[in-house]
Amino acid sequence: MTLGGWINLLLSVGFVTTLFVYCLWRVLRGSPSDVNHLAHVEPHDPEQR
């Protein structure tokens, strides 16, 4: 295995692995808009009792 071979292997395998893991993470994290569907909650104000 030459230096060029190691560079080729690491770049190719690294690229596809990084892209796959990144995409999976984005999918499993879910859409940011899902968070916005939480009901609005008024901040608690101890003065207002």
Add this chain to the structure above:
Amino acid sequence: MPANKDVWSSKLGVILAVAGSAVGLGNFLRFPGLAAQYGGGAFMIAYFVSLLLIGIPICWVEWALGRQGARHNYHSSPGIFHSLMKSRWSKFLGICGFIVPVMIYMYYVYIEAWCLGYAVNALAGNLGPDIDFVTFFTSFTGAATDGSAVRFGLHDVGIFVLIVYALNFFFIYRGIAKGIELACKIAMPALITMALIILVRVLTLGTPDAAKPEQSIINGLGFMWNPAKPVVERITGQTWQTIATIESLELQSAYAARLAIDGTERIIDVNGTPTVQRRTNQWTKVETIASPQLVPAYQARLATDGTERITYRSALVNLTNPLLWLAAAGQVFFSLSVGIGVIITYASYMKRDDDVVLSGLTASSANGFCEVALGGLITVPAAFVFLGSAGVVGQSIFGLGFNVLPEVFALMPAGRLFSTIFFSLLFLAAVTSSLSMLQPGIAFLEEGLAIGRKRSVAILAIITGVGTWFIWHYSANLKALDTIDFWVGTVMLFVQATLMIIVFSWGIGLKKGWAMLHEGAEMRAPGVYRFILRYITPVFLLGIFMLFLLQNVFGWNYSLANPTFTPTGYMQDLIGDHPDPVARLSVFFIAGMILLTITLTLIAGRNWAKRDAGDHLNKTP
């Protein structure tokens, strides 16, 4: 006809299903063979360029078109094209989206049966080191004579064909969420886990044979990934090229005094003008040297008259080889399963505002991971370690998978276990792919003939059953399989993909198509893809298709100066001096399927016209 309410139960489900459709035998057998053959560095450059300019764009287009079809409750390619373009002929643009997956299924399920059969035989200990694997494969698949595969023992493919057939239709009958999605949610993680186990086993092989220290796993990886491979070249011809013309006779003696003394330069009269010419040798590759460590041994064996040499072919030089680009682009194209008609159908079961940009990229990246990171590190290095470069070079996909690799596992410690795992992995990869090829057919029959799932499954089972029996019976030299794979699984695939990209970028229009792609998108495609989708992808794809036809149909010798065309085997099988009757029968069968599809599309068109009129009346106040 009641609206089809079948949908995916989750985004991950549709992604796993599309990835499952894409990941198949090609990831683990075809890609490694091509990368090793063309030189790892140059091939990977061409591969990634093709992925960015053809693979991912067409993938996005197909996802977007499919999801758009869902708006009008169409799930088949003919139906989706009909709903998108609203003309009487547009449905016919999608007929390849029925023919291609259905006919590929007919032979793919046969190959799937090989994988299951090999996994079971490996488990039973029938693939040991004393087996002649070429003979075993020939007998198992019936490649020796027609009809010889229709047997039902453990060493025959018959029982496995029946099992995989039943398994496929069991899952497809259960529908999208409870059938295909469930199967892929189990199979895909299992497949990747098995591949990782095999990967760890292969990377820890070391140097199993102390008598062959050059056959180590590191050298095996080098054989696959080194960008510049040492090659032995030999002089096979000489040409003289003009480097200067002599203006006057007085200068001739001055030029003569400066000529090279090794005889590589001369002065010659060309049309009455003295001309200085230099000799150029034509060097032809004789052999690829498997590892840089073997170079001294080859050096000692070179001819002493200067007619042989060892040289390193760099990646940049290899990139000028059109065959390399054809191989790399073809591999990306076929590996991603774009243009088959599967993705467009799968995407049509998504909800209207489901993301397709991130989903399409995720499915493509899953395929790329299995291919490059798993297939690229397993198959060729493992074969090299036990059999050397001679065991790998020139092997076909079937040769590598069913002759070479069983022998490799037979020589490996605990080989029976790893052989079982490997062929089980291939079987799972094949199942998720074959399942995907049935759904486009089911969708078309349901919505085109206005029938329910039970009847459409039954009709498709009969159609594909006839086709699979045809391939199973006419198994000599795998001629029927090979012929249908070429004309349908390759040529028609190019046609469908080209139609799809042209419809998206030019028929629908890029502005509308780009907006369609980004509805509900969780990430935006880079803006440069607007230009790529409209101009680069169609031209690149057409260029690769033309190159493919020139090489594989017309047998062009890649010379512009002296072009010759020698029709290839596929053409000679049909119209040559000694045509092959099974090849002709296969093409006749394909023609029959095309006629059947056109007939069904005409019937579907009448039903859809009624449906569209009914929908219009319902919307009119």
